[in-house]
Amino acid sequence: MKKSFTLRSLSLIPVAALLLSLFSFSARPGGEGFEVFQNDKLILQQFGNDMKKIRTIQLGNISSSDEITVKYYHCGQTGKNRHLIIRELTHRASPPTARLRLFTYPDAWPDPDAERQDCFWTSFNFFRDPPDPRFLDSKHNKEVLESEYHPVNAQPMFGDLVVLLDNKSNGLHACVYIADDFVFTKNGANRLQPWVMMKMSDMLAYFYSQKPNRVVIYRCKDTGKSLDELPNESVIVAGGRSGAR
Numbered sequence: 001m002k003k004s005f006t007l008r009s010l011s012l013i014p015v016a017a018l019l020l021s022l023f024s025f026s027a028r029p030g031g032e033g034f035e036v037f038q039n040d041k042l043i044l045q046q047f048g049n050d051m052k053k054i055r056t057i058q059l060g061n062i063s064s065s066d067e068i069t070v071k072y073y074h075c076g077q078t079g080k081n082r083h084l085i086i087r088e089l090t091h092r093a094s095p096p097t098a099r100l101r102l103f104t105y106p107d108a109w110p111d112p113d114a115e116r117q118d119c120f121w122t123s124f125n126f127f128r129d130p131p132d133p134r135f136l137d138s139k140h141n142k143e144v145l146e147s148e149y150h151p152v153n154a155q156p157m158f159g160d161l162v163v164l165l166d167n168k169s170n171g172l173h174a175c176v177y178i179a180d181d182f183v184f185t186k187n188g189a190n191r192l193q194p195w196v197m198m199k200m201s202d203m204l205a206y207f208y209s210q211k212p213n214r215v216v217i218y219r220c221k222d223t224g225k226s227l228d229e230l231p232n233e234s235v236i237v238a239g240g241r242s243g244a245r
Contacts, residue, residue, distance in 0.1 A: 118189035149218040164212035
């Protein structure tokens with residue numbers, strides 16, 4: 001399967017942004033792999049164990065007609081069940097707090113509170129730079145949720161909070177909706193849980209044992225203001241197979 005998309009005014013793409021779910025693929029030599037092309041020029045190729053490495057693609061002079069093509073392979077065959085999500089928010093990028101933490105573990109950060117930074121800290125700080133340490137306090141989180149967000153009965157959009165509630169309306173988990181049923185999430189407050197991207201269905205399956213009673217979508221009352229805080233770049237998010245943990 002080959003997917004292609006056109007870039008506009010983008011000069012630097014972290015490979016991590018192109019491989020949000022590839023970390024779950026097997027790393028058998030000669031098995032999984034991918035190639036990245038700028039127009040017809042091969043600019044990155046990784047297969048087998050080499051896929052564990054995170055690299056950065058530096059693009060040269062580009063124009064609105066240039067194309068970046070990503071090809072996935074599996075055991076010498078064209079890879080199936082792969083997909084890319086391209087999200088262009090009028091040339092705005094993912095917020096720094098989320099982008100820098102993606103696929104990192106708490107012990108990679110010098111912050112002494114990093115291990116305590118759970119799903120709620122992660123969700124409420126999605127648009128904040130620097131992150132606000134007050135979101136380690138559950139009481140503060142509840143106050144902000146009630147004062148700055150409102151539940152919506154609609155399809156989630158970029159930046160919405162996806163909150164799992166128990167039968168007493170207590171929050172079990174929160175994450176941030178990105179696009180195409182993908183969420184940005186931190187599944188637990190401990191050093192063994194990284195910040196990751198997951199399909200919504202996989203996230204729900206992950207927390208099934210906690211028996212969530214319902215899922216509520218919360219939207220910031222001033223969504224426009226949140227998006228205006230983002231830098232002037234493009235958003236590129238990529239996905240892979242369902243079942244990523």
